[in-house]
Amino acid sequence: MSIDRSDIEKLGELARIHISDENALASAKSINEVLALVDQLQAVDTANIEPLANPLGARQRLRRDEVSEGNQRDAFQAVAPATEDGLYLVPKVIE
């Protein structure tokens, strides 16, 4: 499978990464090289093989429902690009 320039642009949109005109082709080329490597997987018969998500097959541990985190707004917002009245500011959200 391989991708072209418009695929790259679509992926860029999904991943919110700007694909400039200059590097769209180069990106597509290098990604296609990687996909060619990855395509070796297609030759493997994996019928009835359960996908392995966690290498140890462990189960989720549960946390007790107790408040353990207090207000640290000032510390967190000290590294924020823009805040006001305790809110994070971003360019206007239009739905």
Next chain:
Amino acid sequence: MHNLTLAELSAGLIAGKFSSVEVTQHFLARIQRLDGNYNSFITITEERALAQAAAADKLLAAGNAPALCGVPIAHKDIFCTDGVRTSCGSKMLDNFVPPYNATVVENLAAAGVVVLGKTNMDEFAMGSSNETSYYGPVKNPWNTDCVPGGSSGGSAAAVAARLTPAATATDTGGSIRQPAALCGISGLKPTYGRVSRWGMIAFASSLDQGGPMARSAEDLALMLNQMAGFDRRDSTSIEQEVPDYCAGLQQDIAGMTIGVPAEYFGEGLNPAIEQATRDALAELEKQGAKLKTISLPHSHLSVPAYYVIAPAEASANLSRFDGSRYGYRCENPVDLRDMYMRSRSEGFGEEVKRRILIGAYCLSAGYYDAYYNKAMQVRRLIKEDFVSAFKDVDMIAGPTCANPAFAFGAKSDDPVAMYLEDIYTIATNLAGLPGMSLPCGLVDDKPVGLQLIGNYFDEGGMLNVAHRYQQVSDWHSRCAPGID
């Protein structure tokens, strides 16, 4: 003083031969003087280090010092450090100062270590040569025209150049073992879940694992004793007791069966490295270990499976870097979309963007089954290869890398060639097994590594074998030329 091992420094501090402040000053001065040649540090925390050293000296004087009290180390800049910039090698986090510590950082702080600074790395740990760092490449102390390996290239070079006795690192596909091999030091990637991932900036969550880098197996054991352990803040952390890794180092390895995978000695392996590896294995045989050729039939699928799974997880893990709450935000965004697009495009480097796009592709509608799901199925086949191999052998050994350190630029325009750097190390991450690399020779005057792969939670066994080898070899104590 910088030629002393972590164990020797710790003993000397306890014996009062020197103070932590003296040791710390010595290493800081060395970093100041020499790191211009290697670029192994992103941030040097001189003031904090000296304050920590002074505090350590008090504890040492009072006689109730914890395990590694006063010993200087460095942290890979992927571990969050409260009040100290944590960049992950990226412009995206160039201004990021976390208000919290990674568990690994906490654990080592509790053990009394002094932190010299944060080491350079490939951006978001994506790379095998340390050329993707926003802070410039790290140079290999054995040959400054060559890469140190990656992504923990800064930690590896710093240890190799005797700028720190030990450092923390992370390994997602070989990022501890490959640079350890290329820089002639020892490095260990623990079993997945052995070391907490809390506060360790995620690349690929189901593969990432923190571990130590140092000059000897004994020093790795000292570090791992403090780094390992259950952490309730990490759901994938394993609730299992941590043995004293130092206690088992001396054990006899006679009678142990070491599996040698045929697939790790095939086409592409540098013959001189094959020879060095076989010599090391012969040394282990001399000590009574039995060698047994084994097969890991799905080995050739490790790199393809990895380059689906790791980018897929990364594509989601790196979505949080959006310019909203921390990190880089582009200048004057015209709207929300513009802020996202430009902050991410300007904040991430090319390799990171490439992997995010590959990951998004592998997960996108219509491709999930062919790529992601398939890779997860192959991942199980790879794990099962190891599970059945470990029915017959106690440990697996082979080369860490196919070639010694390569020159800058040699592979940076060829992602596939770069990805194949990790051909022998990636399977271990997919299976969640522990692995390590230790120096076993020089090829073209550059170090090469012997890789050990242990069964689940057998870090102790690997350290034992490595230590026994290091008792009868001196590759690990050799110094790069020009480093006194």
Next chain:
Amino acid sequence: MTWETVIGLEVHTQLATKTKIFSGASTEFGAAPNTQACAIDLAMPGTLPVLNAEAVRMAVMFGVAIDAEIGLISSFDRKNYFYPDLPKGYQTTQLDRPIVLAGTVDIQLGDGSTKTVRIHHAHLEEDAGKSLHEDFHGMSGIDLNRAGTPLIEIVSEPDMNSPEEAVAFAKKLHALVVSIGICDGEMAQGSMRFDVNVSVRKKGEELGTRTETKNLNSFRFMERAIVQEVERQIDLIEDGGKVKQETRLYDGDTHTARSMRSKEEANDYRYFPCPDLLPVEVDQAYVDAVRATLPELPEARRARFVDSFGLSAYDASVLCDEPSTAAYFETVASHCGDAKLAANWVTGELAARLNSEEQLIQHCPVSAEQLAALIARIIDKTISNKMAREVFTAMWGGEGEPDAIIEARGLKQVSDSGAIEGMVDTVIANSTKQVDNYRNADEAKRPKMLGYFVGQIMKASKGQANPQQVNEVLLKKLEALL
């Protein structure tokens, strides 16, 4: 031609846990912005989720309450999209293996019949934060206190065929989750939000294209939105157009919905299993233990109100719509001892007052015990029903306990027969003309003429004479004059 409406609901229900689904930050409503958003909720680098045990218990509780099969192994997936209220850039949710599988909920229709609505599944997920659209120099403000609040998303089958059915289903779910204690039911705070899938078709034809209207947080809005959407779709088709599959956003201020075009673009969520969370395993013993703690469900309660309190099916149904109302009623009934009178007051005077003051029963200024004490004074004839309403108003206004109010306002009913006889005698003596009329009137007309005398007596007693007693005495005395 007849159109048939097909409606399915997705109900986002905030679970009443103390902390977030994946972090130890508080879920308390109404805190200052971002003071309850911890490092995990903010998606700070290196942070990791750990699942809240109580969220799992509550989801399982819902499952057993609707007789659903429980997913003994469930797992979390990442749903990827960028939005400022979604700090990680993905929502952690359950796609492939939800914790609650198929179940059913019965609803009562207007004609008294019962309809079964099938639940497709319910899954655990995290809530998003809030974007505040007030103008901050052309910017939006983001508050992430709500980010990470545990939700179960309850997904119904498209089993409803009218706005009324959809509302009945929504109300039923609301009563259910509140009565089993997994949700506070505070609609105004967004504790329960509805997404409505609507399509229309001509009878007998295949399912039409559906639209999804999001963000409905009241039953009234939901009903209006469905009515409007059904009309819109029918008009569209009858004008030769086609319904486009889209997401619509309802605006509660203007009562209009509009297409969320931005959401439609490149809608590829790239779901995959969350590698930071492991599969969640619950065993049958756990499910059984949760089932054992299940409180009485609204359905059973309704039946009990009819059987043991002798209420009408209608009253029982009204009382059980809202679990807090049912609980309030039970307290009143048990304290005052007259269930019917209690039901009349709770569904009558109290409901009307709550309604007119837009107050929730949880915040009612008159406690159930106080109302019971008031009703007890009606039962023991201390006050009349009419006076009780006056006392109730005073209680609502915060004047205190009913007995004290009756005392302070001198509302105590005069039931002393000597005093009443005296008043009756006086009025008869002062009303010779009316007494003559009464005496000369037809027997059939006489009862109507009593009103005058009663009025005079009540006036003389300043309204405090026990009216029943007054009637009895008056009749006896007038009879004696015949």
